[in-house]
Amino acid sequence: MKERELAAIVLAAGLGTRMKSKRAKVLHELAGAPIIARSLRPMLAIGARPVVVVVGHQAAEVEAAARANADTPLAFALQPELRGTGDSARHGLAALPDDFAGDVLIGYGDMPMVTAETLAAFHQAHRESGAALSFISVHLSDPGAYGRVVRDETGRVRAIVEARDATDEERAIDEINTGFYCADMQFLRSAVNELKPDNAQREYYLTDIVMIARGRGLPVNAWIAGNPAEFAGVNSREELAHMEREIREQVNRRLMAAGVTLIDPATAYISDQAEIASDVIIGPNVQILGRCRIGEGVQIDGTAWLKDVEIGPRCHLKIGVRAEDCRIGEESEIGPFANLRAGTDLEGHNRIGNFVETKKARIGRGTKASHLSYLGDAVIGRDTNVGCGVITVNYDGYEKHETRIGDRCMVGCDTQLVAPVTVGSDVYVASGTTIVREVADGALVMSHHPQREKPGWVKTWRERHGDPTPVNGSATDAKPR
Ligand code: UD1
Numbered sequence: 027m028k029e030r031e032l033a034a035i036v037l038a039a040g041l042g043t044r045m046k047s048k049r050a051k052v053l054h055e056l057a058g059a060p061i062i063a064r065s066l067r068p069m070l071a072i073g074a075r076p077v078v079v080v081v082g083h084q085a086a087e088v089e090a091a092a093r094a095n096a097d098t099p100l101a102f103a104l105q106p107e108l109r110g111t112g113d114s115a116r117h118g119l120a121a122l123p124d125d126f127a128g129d130v131l132i133g134y135g136d137m138p139m140v141t142a143e144t145l146a147a148f149h150q151a152h153r154e155s156g157a158a159l160s161f162i163s164v165h166l167s168d169p170g171a172y173g174r175v176v177r178d179e180t181g182r183v184r185a186i187v188e189a190r191d192a193t194d195e196e197r198a199i200d201e202i203n204t205g206f207y208c209a210d211m212q213f214l215r216s217a218v219n220e221l222k223p224d225n226a227q228r229e230y231y232l233t234d235i236v237m238i239a240r241g242r243g244l245p246v247n248a249w250i251a252g253n254p255a256e257f258a259g260v261n262s263r264e265e266l267a268h269m270e271r272e273i274r275e276q277v278n279r280r281l282m283a284a285g286v287t288l289i290d291p292a293t294a295y296i297s298d299q300a301e302i303a304s305d306v307i308i309g310p311n312v313q314i315l316g317r318c319r320i321g322e323g324v325q326i327d328g329t330a331w332l333k334d335v336e337i338g339p340r341c342h343l344k345i346g347v348r349a350e351d352c353r354i355g356e357e358s359e360i361g362p363f364a365n366l367r368a369g370t371d372l373e374g375h376n377r378i379g380n381f382v383e384t385k386k387a388r389i390g391r392g393t394k395a396s397h398l399s400y401l402g403d404a405v406i407g408r409d410t411n412v413g414c415g416v417i418t419v420n421y422d423g424y425e426k427h428e429t430r431i432g433d434r435c436m437v438g439c440d441t442q443l444v445a446p447v448t449v450g451s452d453v454y455v456a457s458g459t460t461i462v463r464e465v466a467d468g469a470l471v472m473s474h475h476p477q478r479e480k481p482g483w484v485k486t487w488r489e490r491h492g493d494p495t496p497v498n499g500s501a502t503d504a505k506p507r
């Protein structure tokens with residue numbers, strides 16, 4: 027069969043009153059991404075172009091959230107008044123190019139669990155059935171407020187009837203409309219123009235295009251999907267939390283099947299966008315958010331918060347690592363209690379130890395900062411040792427400045443580097459140095475204050491305070507202070 031063009035429309039103009047929120051429902055986040063982003067993903071994944079998002083409530087915010095989460099350009103249509111799903115679809119169709127002549131897939135923006143595989147199968151079934159209009163239905167033991175699929179004596183679909191407009195007999199039907207439709211452009215354009223708000227809500231119902239097709243003697247196909255869970259809509263906070271857990275469990279199962287150890291899956295919060303290689307061990311209470319990539323054999327001991335981080339093979343993250351928007355090269359050892367902020371780039375074989383904070387820091391292979399440091403706006407070479415308590419003084423109150431340190435340096439404990447400043451390679455910085463000027467390759471640099479000593483000073487000091495504690499002997503005859 028010849029490939030026909032496929033476009034998609036996602037209806038997302040509503041508020042979602044049952045969320046009891048000032049924010050549009052599709053802006054609420056589910057497993058790290060706004061609901062609208064998840065609803066768009068399968069449409070984009072099956073290659074629908076363009077994908078039009080119909081916005082209305084908080085239009086600008088919904089548009090921004092959709093754009094920020096799609097790799098492909100999207101089109102937007104504004105529904106100025108919320109007059110129902112049929113009216114929304116009409117605005118979406120008007121945003122498609124005039125000469126577009128292919129199929130259009132229409133879905134609702136509050137359905138974040140649908141997979142690309144299901145939509146692709148639905149589209150293919152639509153093409154093969156020769157129906158003028160197809161939609162996805164499922165059987166539910168509790169059909170609740172969903173639209174019911176009403177069939178005639180011969181089993182052919184006659185209409186979709188909203189629960190509020192249904193007779194008792196119709197309400198007893200357990201086959202419901204999921205809200206995904208596929209039809210060709212011409213049919214849809216003419217059908218949405220025929221919709222009338224003759225119903226309980228005085229709205230233009232998209233579902234009425236079924237009756238319109240049948241009225242014209244055109245075949246309608248209800249494609250019954252196998253997994254109703256995919257078509258759960260988010261309508262309340264409780265449903266949102268339930269879905270969050272559902273997605274998390276799916277991700278964890280997939281990862282474990284692919285060779286990742288989760289010490290406690292119940293406390294592993296891993297984004298479905300994460301790529302994690304085999305033989306990675308993830309301890310308890312770990313959040314892996316956004317688009318993390320974790321290489322083979324990495325060990326994460328526990329209590330970690332990682333977002334958009336690339337971690338090379340065989341790294342070891344000890345307890346309490348927070349890292350965002352950074353790269354940790356292979357076989358590095360991080361933590362315990364390290365904070366790697368945006369722009370940290372560790373080349374590999376690095377050690378970033380306890381209470382070390384890095385930001386916009388490019389650190390060469392083998393370089394270590396093992397204790398209590400701040401390395402911000404820094405470029406450090408290879409095999410340099412950054413001693414305990416080293417600080418890049420990068421901020422003058424107005425601007426940030428860069429510190430550069432070369433290869434194979436020994437930066438002594440408690441050194442401050444007042445940026446902008448450059449330290450060459452093979453430099454030995456004595457402990458307690460304040461570096462304010464460029465240091466040449468191979469130099470020893472120090473800024474020690476001369477050490478002064480006053481013999482016997484403590485004895486005089488204690489006597490002045492009436493303290494009889496002797497200075498050298500035992501403390502047994504001392505009064506408790
Ligand atoms: C709709 C269907 C129902 C189906 C159910 C599946 C209709 C009339 N009913 O009901 O048959 O079982 O979905 O979840 O279509 N929207 C707009 N503009 C509007 C109104 C809604 O863009 O004027 C958008 C909403 O943002 C939402 C989607 O359309 O994303 C569905 O609207 P909603 O009000 O949730 O429809 P349901 O009552 O759930």
Ligand code: CA
Nearest residue numbers: 134136259261
């Ligand atoms: Ca809904």
